[in-house]
Amino acid sequence: MTQENPVIEIEELSKVYTVTEREAGLAAAFRSLVNRKTRDVRAVDKISFAVGEGEIVGFLGPNGAGKTTTLKMLAGLLHPTDGRAAVLGFRPWERNRDYLRRMTLVMGQRNQLVWDIPVIDTFELNRAVYRIPETDYRRTVDELTELLELAPLLRKPTRNLSLGERMKCEIAAALLHRPWVLFLDEPTIGLDVTMQRRIRQFLVEYNQRTGATVLLTSHYMADVEALCKRVIVIHHGKLLYDGELSGLADRFAPFKTVEVELQNGAGGRPLDEYGEVLVRSPGRVTLRVPKIETASVTGRILTDLEVADLTVQDPPIEDVIEQVFSQEATESEEG
Amino acid sequence: MTAFYSIYRGYFRTALVVQFQYRVAMIIWLLGGIIEPVMYLVVWRTVAQQQGGAVGGYAVNDFAVYFIAIMLVEHGTFSWIMWEYDFRIRMGQFSSQLLKPIHPIHSDIADNIGYKFLTLIIMAPTAALLAWLFNASWQPDARTLAIFVPVLVLAFLMRFFWEWSLAMLAFWTTRVDAINQAYFIVVLFFAGRLAPLELFPQFLQRVADILPFRWMLAFPVELLLGRLTPNELWLGIGAQLFWLVAGYLVMRVIYRAGIRRYAAFGA
Known part of the structure; x- marks a missing residue:
């Protein structure tokens, strides 16, 4: 800058x-x-x-x-x-x-x-x-x-x-x-x-x-x-x-977090076809989805499942920072 | 100048408040400053009495006056900065001093003078008490007393600059205690704390003339005792001025080098 x-x-x-x-x-x-x-x-x-x-x-x-x-x-x-x-x-x-x-x-x-x-x-x-x-x-x-x-x-x-x-x-x-x-x-x-x-x-x-x-x-x-x-x-x-x-x-965390609340639960259905499951409890699931696929994944979830509520978020800043530090410093010297 | 006045006033206030917090420590320090000269006084007085009333040019009464005066002048000119500097650097206090838009020596000078004034309340009556106990008789003329004031100020400042410079060796070594110990032994001899310099062999007296220590302590005391010829007096003041300027310059050079070292290694 x-x-x-x-x-x-x-x-x-x-x-x-x-x-x-x-x-x-x-x-x-x-x-x-x-x-x-x-x-x-x-x-x-x-x-x-x-x-x-x-x-x-x-x-x-x-x-x-x-x-x-x-x-x-x-x-x-x-x-x-x-x-x-x-x-x-x-x-x-x-x-x-x-x-x-x-x-x-x-x-x-x-x-x-x-x-x-x-x-x-x-x-x-x-x-x-x-x-x-x-x-x-x-x-x-x-x-x-x-x-x-x-x-x-x-x-x-x-x-x-x-x-x-x-x-x-x-x-x-x-x-x-x-x-x-x-x-x-x-x-x-x-x-x-x-x-x-x-x-x-x-x-x-x-x-x-x-x-x-x-x-x-x-x-x-x-x-x-x-x-x-x-x-x-x-x-x-x-x-x-x-x-x-x-x-x-955007730069360091190419993922979004998708939180889905399901009306009747998901039954025994595995949800990892949509993204990486981070947390799962009856009636609620948190997924990590690659940023570029967010739109298509949420579309699929909405049509496939009975969704009560759905939110898409950037990952918490702590996680992003952690991600940054875990990467090699040499990776992006031009930053 | 007014800015400095208010800075010093602030430092004085702080010094006094802090000293009041540590009354016991203050009394212990004072006792040390009193006991040492009294010890030498007693020893030399006894020696003089056994030798028929005098040693060298010093009679029994002269020893009493000499060591009481040593006690007072030592009190007026001593500093404790050498014991503090190392701690200051290692505990990071020096960093906060460096951030301030003023040279750190000012707060040390003010701190020192603040302590001196406060403890004069104890030192002055102690001196009177000792004079009474040892039957010391002393009749200075007004002229001597008038000259004594600037001579004492010169002694204080030159000693302060030199000890501040020595204290800064803490930038380079962690063994400052050894250096301090060596310094205090040299001062003990060559500043006339252990014995009047006149009692030393000629050769050592000449060495004492060349070194700065005599001018910090023995010289003002000899002035008070009326043992100096006018010539010796002016030469002495000249020596004090020389060591003052030299001490100031050395302090500046070491300070600059010390800061550079500090800044290179980090705090």
Whole structure:
């Protein structure tokens, strides 16, 4: 996908880690003193994409795919081994102060809240560090307090908060300076369903109110479905897919799910002539049907059987993603 | 400048609140800082008394004043950053510091000064109590006290830059404890914590002159005791300025290299 005015633009970005390796045991430990063996790990392999202003893009991939490494490069914590990146026109790893003041990185397990002091005091500290004008600060804190329901938490020391409460406060602390670009690495990890939903709603509202650009990773497909029209999928450091979330199914799951409710049950009749039977219970059957045959199969079912109800669906996004990851990364480098 | 003022005010507040949370730890730290110089005071005082009232140029009373002053100046200039940096890097705290649009040294300086001011409440009366216990008599002139203030600030800053630089070795090695231990032994000798440098053999005194440690601790103390000639005073301030600038430059170079290494290996 190309963007008119990209806020994030990366080209052929790569990161290679050099890791030392040695076998177990004392002898190997001594050997490694003299002759250190190293191995290169290609965490990110020549990926390119651009994200336009105000977009929310889901950045997907299994563990170890290179998502966090990419986000860290974009946030200026890591130097790429090769390639180019520009965010808001800055080269992230130069860590220009003006850049740092305009972006934020939220990582699920990282804490920027000071452990021993009330949350509001950390906020105050950020106000000073980011040089947020007093009136803007008040307004933003009020807004965030309302959106994330922080009021009862602000006066408590961080260490007295539950994980979910802390995460909400972390997100608020990361947004006080009203960043234009948000890098969110698993922002809902470890949270219960209600809290996940609240954070999602909040992110949508924040994006609408401020027009901020968001690049987020999540293992929860509900996050991705609720937030991202567009997704970028990487696997083994390579870019597999970049496009609409809805297109992901077309591309990687050439099947549809057909659910049929039968009026008198199907008797003993085998139904696998119509497609792969996924679930079967008396009076109800779920079939997997190749996409191109969907129309003809449903036609046949309707004429052959006494159908009470019939629905055709794309497979759940989880299944599609699983399908994507189970395929070899090399299969579609052109993605 | 006003921006920095409000940042530092924020850091001070945080430092004070955090210190209040850890009152017991704070008292234990303080006890360490008090007991060590008192121990040397007692030892040297005894030696002086047995040698007929003086060792080298130091009389019994001089030892008392010297070590009480060492305690105060050490308190004013010491830092604990070397024990923290490694933890900070490995626990990922350094990453969140890097994301902030401000150099991480500022929060450390503010944290240090915040602690110093808070604990002065205990250190000042302790010094008075020790002076009374050991019958220390000390009559500084106003000029000495006036010069002492900038000399102490210089000592603090130069020591801070050097210890911050040393702390950053944690970017390269996981054995920082060994380095720290070696550093503290060197400071113990060459900064005059164990004994006044005047009691050292000439050769070691010259070595101490060349090294930065004397200017961190012994020099401000010698000034307070009125043991410096005007010449020595100006030379000392010159040495402090030199080590301050050198420490600052070294800190910048190591910081840049450290960040590069951190950024190459990942957090």
